[in-house]
Amino acid sequence: xxxxxxxxxxxxxxxxxxxxxxxxxxxIVIVGGFGVGKTTMVGSVSEIxxxxxxxxMTQAGIGVDDNFGSASKTATTVAMDFGRISITDELVxxxxxxxxxxxxxxxxxxxxxxxxxxxxxxxTRRLEVSFDVMGRLEERGVPFVVAINSFPDAxxxxxxxxxxxxxxxxxxxIMECDARRRASSRDVLMTLMRFLHSLAMTxxxx
Amino acid sequence: MTPPQRxxxxxxxxxxxxxxxxxxKVKNPERMYVVAGPDGERAELDLVTLIVARATDPPPSASPxxxxxxxxxxAPLSVAELSAYLHLPFSAMGVLLTELLTAExxxxxxxxxxxxxxxxxxxxxxxxxxxxx
Numbered sequence: 001x002x003x004x005x006x007x008x009x010x011x012x013x014x015x016x017x018x019x020x021x022x023x024x025x026x027x028i029v030i031v032g033g034f035g036v037g038k039t040t041m042v043g044s045v046s047e048i049x050x051x052x053x054x055x056x057m058t059q060a061g062i063g064v065d066d067n068f069g070s071a072s073k074t075a076t077t078v079a080m081d082f083g084r085i086s087i088t089d090e091l092v093x094x095x096x097x098x099x100x101x102x103x104x105x106x107x108x109x110x111x112x113x114x115x116x117x118x119x120x121x122x123x124t125r126r127l128e129v130s131f132d133v134m135g136r137l138e139e140r141g142v143p144f145v146v147a148i149n150s151f152p153d154a155x156x157x158x159x160x161x162x163x164x165x166x167x168x169x170x171x172x173x174i175m176e177c178d179a180r181r182r183a184s185s186r187d188v189l190m191t192l193m194r195f196l197h198s199l200a201m202t203x204x205x206x
Numbered sequence: 207m208t209p210p211q212r213x214x215x216x217x218x219x220x221x222x223x224x225x226x227x228x229x230x231k232v233k234n235p236e237r238m239y240v241v242a243g244p245d246g247e248r249a250e251l252d253l254v255t256l257i258v259a260r261a262t263d264p265p266p267s268a269s270p271x272x273x274x275x276x277x278x279x280x281a282p283l284s285v286a287e288l289s290a291y292l293h294l295p296f297s298a299m300g301v302l303l304t305e306l307l308t309a310e311x312x313x314x315x316x317x318x319x320x321x322x323x324x325x326x327x328x329x330x331x332x333x334x335x336x337x338x339x
Contacts, residue, residue, distance in 0.1 A: 009274045009277075009278070009291060009292060010291065011277065011278040011283075011291055012278075012281075012283065012287065012291070017281040017283075018256070018281055018282045018283065019281070019282075020258075020281060020282065022256060022281075022282045022315075023256075023315055024256065024315055024316065024317060024318050025254035025255075025256055025284055025315075025317050025318065026254065026317060026318040026319075026328070026332070027252075027253065027254045027317070045339060051286070051287060051290035051291075052290055053253070053286050053289040053290050053295070053296060054289070054293070054295050055295050055296055055297070056295050056297065077295075082253075082286055082290075084284075084287075085335065085336070085339065086335070087331055087332050087334075087335030087336075088331060088335060091318075091328075091331060091332070091335070092254075092256070092284075093332060093335070094253070094254045094284060094286060096253070096286075111253060113319070114252060114317060114318075114319030114320055115320060116318075116320050116324060116329075116332075117320070124209065127209050127210050128210045128212070131210075131212040134212065134215075135212075135213075135214075135215040136215075138214060138215040138216065138217060139215050139216070139217060139218040140217070140218070141217040141218075142320075143320075155209075157209055161208075161209065162209060164211075165208070165209040165210065165211050165212065166212050167211070167212045167213055167214040168214070169214065182339065186336055186339045189336055190333060190336050190337070193329050193332050193333045193336065194333070196324055196329050197326060197329045197330070197333070199324070200323055200324045200325070200326045200329060201326070
């Protein structure tokens with residue numbers, strides 16, 4: 001048999017293939033504004049070179065939904081970078097870096113549903129960019145931790161001042177990180193997992 | 207210098223099982239794809255649903271895209287990875303995979319999703335895995 005067409009598409013490198021025993025995957029979302037370091041964080045902990053999945057945003061529901069494919073319909077393509085961590089032979093964790101701006105919230109449909117939790121990555125130079133996204137997570141009941149990506153020229157505030165400014169409830173972890181460093185990004189993910197674990201202990205999802 | 211100030215929000219009232227399509231509700235047409243299996247079982251595709259080919263030799267009737275999926279899924283691969291390798295958006299992957307699932311050429315392994323009370327042993331396994339990074 002000869003399927004030339006399909007052979008031209010590169011797949012995962014042999015070392016990037018999941019074992020056949022991989023039974024299920026879970027996902028974590030890293031959300032924040034442009035340039036805050038989402039992709040950097042994904043890349044620093046991922047076992048594969050981060051991949052990109054694209055989604056098309058269309059202006060839906062404003063009386064233009066019958067002309068599918070026509071030029072008059074506004075369509076924007078948004079890229080989402082993601083990475084992967086094999087936890088065991090059976091369990092795989094995926095990390096998705098997602099833009100936090102309101103116009104990209106359509107991406108959240110399906111993505112946030114089912115995500116174990118989220119990391120809100122914050123740049124203190126543009127703190128307010130993260131406000132809406134946190135509110136949205138709160139409304140959806142998605143547990144999250146806040147990671148301040150420390151840029152050299154960013155204003156530095158004491159963590160407790162940031163907690164107050166972000167109006168975080170006392171139980172929500174907030175920490176500084178360097179998204180370029182694997183150990184630092186891993187610590188953020190560990191903090192999220194410990195937080196989720198504590199929620200599972202108390203059974204509360206606030 | 208003081209940072210700008212945010213105000214916390216409360217969890218929204220859980221949405222009813224049947225979606226309201228009233229005023230102000232934006233319907234998302236590119237939501238989930240649902241496949242009805244032979245026994246009426248329904249499988250929703252997620253970005254992290256793992257897809258495995260039942261046989262890597264595609265039938266002669268397979269389209270090039272279908273053949274590509276079967277080749278890529280010789281080992282389990284997430285829908286997100288398929289989307290990336292095939293340069294197809296998630297919504298298009300839904301269509302393609304629905305065809306392959308219906309034709310029983312691939313299997314889907316359901317993702318682990320957040321629940322009101324997430325399985326603690328799962329979280330502990332993830333923590334152990336992260337520690338080894």
